[in-house]
Structure formats: structure tokens, C-alpha cells
Amino acid sequence: MNQRALFAAAAATVLSSALLNMAPAAAQDMGKDMGKEKCYGIAKAGQNDCANLSGSHSCAGQAKTDMSKDEWKYVAKGTCKQMSGLTADEAKMSMTKKM
Template identity: 70%
Template structure:
């Protein structure tokens, strides 16, 4: 095989991989509060107790969130941001 054929084959493989992976990556995501395990949250908490991913101290903290596939949060017993804010307000 000559070098041009090798490069063409590699490019074709890369493009086919991208086309196959695109539908999975294109799925929309939503923030789901109250399901993150300690140290596995995706970003800052509602209460401001931490400001970055992986800093949640408690499992299922109502103020910490993870990205999940849209439409699956309720199935995991999670909450929207508004629901989490209300839950936090009721605790105070």
C-alpha cells in the first residue's frame, strides 16, 4: 500500500467513527439535582458550598447536580433546579 492509500484509509476510518458517534453526542442533557454521589457532581452547588466538579461532600445532596440524558432525571428520583431550590428553602 502506498502512503496516499494509507492516509485515505485513515481519514475514511476517522470520518466513519465521527458519523457513528455523533447521534450519541447529540443527545440533549439536563442538570439533575440530588442524584450525585460524593465527589461525583458535575459543577458548583446551589448553596455555594463548593464551586467545582467533584467537590460534593455528601451522596444525593439536593444542591449538587450531574448532567443526565434529557428525560431521565425523574426516573432517577432527581429534581430540576427549581425543585432543588424549593427543597433547600423548605429546610431553612
């Protein structure tokens, strides 16, 4: 590999890492300003909005299974229960019961 290609690969890695690290914070703040709430247990695999409750990942799109109670998506305020979703407290309680 020549030096130019090596430098380009290193620069791309650094830039993509920086962007990935900023994404969770941006997703956390997004819902607060748009009349949305976190709804747990409704996200399909790969479609969660950010970090899960168990701490196994910290980014959007990393849910491994459908409808996992520790994964969440932003939904319009007041609609979570209609989708059979859980609040953060309810999701935490259901997770502690399993352990």
C-alpha cells in the first residue's frame, strides 16, 4: 500500500469515528425539541434510535432483535402506549425482573 492510500484510509477512519461518536448525543436531544418521547420495546432489529438500557451498544441502528424491551425509538408524545410500548421506568423494571 502506498503512502497516499494509507493516509487516505487513516483520515477516513478518524473522520468516521468522530461522526459516529457525535450521533448518540444528537439523537438524544432530537426528541426533546420535537414533541416526541422515547418508547421502549417497539423497535425492530436495526431500527432503534440510540443507546439501549443494557449498555450493550451506544448507537442507533444496532438493535439485534425485534421488540427488545431495552431498545427504543422516538414516537409522537402520547402514542407509545397505543403501540404497546413501555416508558423507560417500565422497561427498566421488566429488565430487572429477568435477572
